[in-house]
Amino acid sequence: xxxxxxxxxxxxxxxxxxxxxxxxxxxxxxxxxxxxxxxxxxxxxxxxxxxxxxxxxxxxxxxxxxxxxxxxxxxxxxxxxxxxxxxxxxxxxxxxxxxxxxxxxxxxxxxxxxxxxxxxxxxxxxxxxxxxxxxxxxxxxxxxxxxxxxxxxxxxxxxxxxxxxxxxxxxxxxxxxxxxxxxxxxxxxxxxxxxxxx
Numbered sequence: 001x002x003x004x005x006x007x008x009x010x011x012x013x014x015x016x017x018x019x020x021x022x023x024x025x026x027x028x029x030x031x032x033x034x035x036x037x038x039x040x041x042x043x044x045x046x047x048x049x050x051x052x053x054x055x056x057x058x059x060x061x062x063x064x065x066x067x068x069x070x071x072x073x074x075x076x077x078x079x080x081x082x083x084x085x086x087x088x089x090x091x092x093x094x095x096x097x098x099x100x101x102x103x104x105x106x107x108x109x110x111x112x113x114x115x116x117x118x119x120x121x122x123x124x125x126x127x128x129x130x131x132x133x134x135x136x137x138x139x140x141x142x143x144x145x146x147x148x149x150x151x152x153x154x155x156x157x158x159x160x161x162x163x164x165x166x167x168x169x170x171x172x173x174x175x176x177x178x179x180x181x182x183x184x185x186x187x188x189x190x191x192x193x194x195x196x197x198x
């Protein structure tokens with residue numbers, strides 16, 4: 001999803017403000033957007049991000065070319081060889097498409113709570129519980145965040161809201177305050193976001 005440049009500047013400012021607030025001893029503020037939570041669970045933010053998931057594509061099969069040739073042995077052999085070459089190319093393309101890679105899910109809503117991330121994708125909610133997250137990997141650009149799980153494909157979030165989510169998530173998971181690249185340099189605009197390839 002294309003975003004105006006100003007939204008990335010605002011994303012860094014918001015994340016930097018949150019980080020300074022937390023470093024100064026401040027606490028995360030509870031908000032309410034009407035999402036149903038468990039008893040004792042608090043909502044802290046609701047944002048939109050672009051999401052990808054790293055996994056293979058299921059059910060991709062190569063189209064097979066069948067050649068029915070009539071004629072001499074040479075013509076039959078040439079037809080069989082041509083068919084084998086075409087089928088090998090199609091198989092290779094299908095294997096490449098089906099290989100594990102980042103696959104775009106599109107824009108998703110993310111609600112950050114005290115216990116999980118609630119992800120809204122195609123009008124359906126799913127939970128990423130904090131105890132399922134093994135590693136949080138913010139990219140150097142600050143606008144890409146990978147969530148690594150044990151035994152489940154990782155998620156990648158990108159977009160202007162990602163630095164804010166990264167600071168909040170790292171704080172909720174570890175009590176540490178994330179330092180954002182370039183956030184402490186006055187007037188430093190963040191780099192242009194990298195395109196996600198499906």
